[in-house]
Amino acid sequence: MSTIDNLPPLRDVINTHDLKARKSLGQNFLLDLNLTAKIARQAGDMTECDVLEIGPGPGGLTRGLLSEGARRVLAIEKDKRCLPALAEISDAYPDRLMVIEGDALEIDPLAHLTPPIRIAANLPYNVGTELLVRWLTPQEWPPFWQSLTLMFQREVAERIVAKPGSKAYGRLALLAQWRADARIVLNLPPEAFTPPPKVSSAVVHLTALPEPRFPADPAVLNRIVAAAFNQRRKMLRSALKGAAPDIEDRLLAAGLKPTERAEQVPLEGFCALAREIAKT
Numbered sequence: 001m002s003t004i005d006n007l008p009p010l011r012d013v014i015n016t017h018d019l020k021a022r023k024s025l026g027q028n029f030l031l032d033l034n035l036t037a038k039i040a041r042q043a044g045d046m047t048e049c050d051v052l053e054i055g056p057g058p059g060g061l062t063r064g065l066l067s068e069g070a071r072r073v074l075a076i077e078k079d080k081r082c083l084p085a086l087a088e089i090s091d092a093y094p095d096r097l098m099v100i101e102g103d104a105l106e107i108d109p110l111a112h113l114t115p116p117i118r119i120a121a122n123l124p125y126n127v128g129t130e131l132l133v134r135w136l137t138p139q140e141w142p143p144f145w146q147s148l149t150l151m152f153q154r155e156v157a158e159r160i161v162a163k164p165g166s167k168a169y170g171r172l173a174l175l176a177q178w179r180a181d182a183r184i185v186l187n188l189p190p191e192a193f194t195p196p197p198k199v200s201s202a203v204v205h206l207t208a209l210p211e212p213r214f215p216a217d218p219a220v221l222n223r224i225v226a227a228a229f230n231q232r233r234k235m236l237r238s239a240l241k242g243a244a245p246d247i248e249d250r251l252l253a254a255g256l257k258p259t260e261r262a263e264q265v266p267l268e269g270f271c272a273l274a275r276e277i278a279k280t
């Protein structure tokens with residue numbers, strides 16, 4: 001295994017600091033530094049950016065981000081056992097890595113970051129999806145981040161980039177594609193991780209658009225998309241019954257057929273409906 005810095009190989013780091021992977025923290029580590037550097041490169045040019053990394057673990061991706069030129073990395077890690085290993089990386093990259101111990105779902109990192117900001121992470125999948133939804137749903141746009149480069153279970157990655165008419169198409173695709181460009185940039189087999197998870201993974205890269213693709217109020221759009229896909233087999237007129245008393249008229253005014261199903265409706269259609277529903 002080649003190294004990208006003068007630090008020890010990750011297998012040695014794990015042995016030295018006794019970082020046996022814990023299932024409860026969703027720990028599946030990336031130990032190949034060529035691979036972590038490749039993932040880091042998917043984040044784009046980081047030389048002028050602060051990078052927020054969630055869940056650095058023993059620091060494989062962190063080292064990739066730093067060796068690929070990130071101006072600064074702010075890493076949030078829940079497992080305090082990883083802190084000594086991360087401190088060694090901080091020493092090797094003076095003033096470029098700051099580590100916060102804690103739960104990324106509870107910490108607001110903004111006070112420690114200077115724009116422009118990119119986000120990169122290989123996270124447990126449940127935490128990753130929850131953070132992704134938060135990052136995609138601020139009331140104001142553009143968001144605090146320029147891009148997100150995130151590892152997901154392959155099946156979740158496919159839901160993020162899905163197009164209408166496919167089984168994977170739903171709330172996650174609409175949230176992601178309304179205000180961002182989303183692409184799968186890398187596929188990884190289970191063996192890329194230690195220990196290997198049960199399923200394949202993929203890295204998704206999302207770039208924030210300067211403004212939404214189509215106008216709509218975020219809260220209204222969120223609400224109708226959630227209702228429509230909660231009952232994805234039903235026709236829109238019944239799935240969205242609770243959204244407005246005259247939902248059939250609103251659907252027609254938005255150019256949608258009341259008998260259509262949510263998975264056939266493109267983003268533009270949901271945005272048109274959100275605008276109709278927002279009218280008093």
Ligand code: SAM
Pocket residue numbers: 025026027028029030031054055056057058059060061076077078079082102103104105121122123124127
């Ligand atoms: N980034 C490392 C890598 O690629 O090898 C570790 C990846 S491992 C899949 C996920 C990491 O996220 C673990 O180090 C775990 O302790 C950490 N983690 C889990 N839940 C977290 C949370 N809520 N906040 C911050 N870190 C978390």
